[in-house]
Amino acid sequence: ENVMVFLSGAGDDTRAWGPPFAGTESIYFLSVNRNKKSIAINMKDLKGAKLIRELAAVSDVFVENYVPGKLAEMGLGYEDIKKIAPHIVYCSITGYGQTGPMVQRGGYDSIVAAVSGLMHVTGHEDGEPVRAGVAMTDLATGLYTYGAIMAGLLQRYKTGKGLHIDCNLLSSQVACLTHVAANYLNCKIEGKRWGTAHGSIVPYQV
Numbered sequence: 001e002n003v004m005v006f007l008s009g010a011g012d013d014t015r016a017w018g019p020p021f022a023g024t025e026s027i028y029f030l031s032v033n034r035n036k037k038s039i040a041i042n043m044k045d046l047k048g049a050k051l052i053r054e055l056a057a058v059s060d061v062f063v064e065n066y067v068p069g070k071l072a073e074m075g076l077g078y079e080d081i082k083k084i085a086p087h088i089v090y091c092s093i094t095g096y097g098q099t100g101p102m103v104q105r106g107g108y109d110s111i112v113a114a115v116s117g118l119m120h121v122t123g124h125e126d127g128e129p130v131r132a133g134v135a136m137t138d139l140a141t142g143l144y145t146y147g148a149i150m151a152g153l154l155q156r157y158k159t160g161k162g163l164h165i166d167c168n169l170l171s172s173q174v175a176c177l178t179h180v181a182a183n184y185l186n187c188k189i190e191g192k193r194w195g196t197a198h199g200s201i202v203p204y205q206v
């Protein structure tokens with residue numbers, strides 16, 4: 001069972017994304033929140049924070065995507081949750097990770113696509129960098145997060161202990177650059193835009 005917690009009074013921004021809509025429901029919202037239950041809780045309120053802790057105590061996985069340190073201010077950081085749920089697989093999803101010079105910056109798909117280099121290798125050879133047609137950085141991070149959580153659950157099964165997983169947009173997208181990074185690290189060949197072509201194989205450009 002997947003329960004998504006919304007901040008009361010705000011809800012999920014994607015509820016308003018559109019068109020298109022299915023009746024009053026945003027298709028975008030439905031596409032990324034299918035099969036989820038939801039509840040609105042004011043986590044900044046003592047009663048709300050207590051409800052979150054009660055949910056965590058009976059959950060296997062706790063996923064959050066706040067700027068590092070924000071939930072700890074509410075008494076809902078990993079160390080706080082671990083005290084009442086030592087079995088918990090606590091996963092933090094951020095823009096740039098839990099440490100480093102960019103830790104307090106919010107993470108957005110298009111911005112991280114630029115920072116990571118994805119946009120640098122996307123577009124016409126003689127044109128400007130462009131964003132991909134879908135939110136590739138967000139989607140890739142979701143897949144890496146899924147894999148990390150599954151590995152975390154396996155580790156808990158073997159050890160009986162929970163853990164804190166650090167997933168972030170930048171690391172996920174850089175990992176997806178694969179051969180672009182390898183080309184530079186091994187041959188000093190900088191990534192470039194190829195349009196519909198491919199730098200190593202044909203017939204991509206047909």
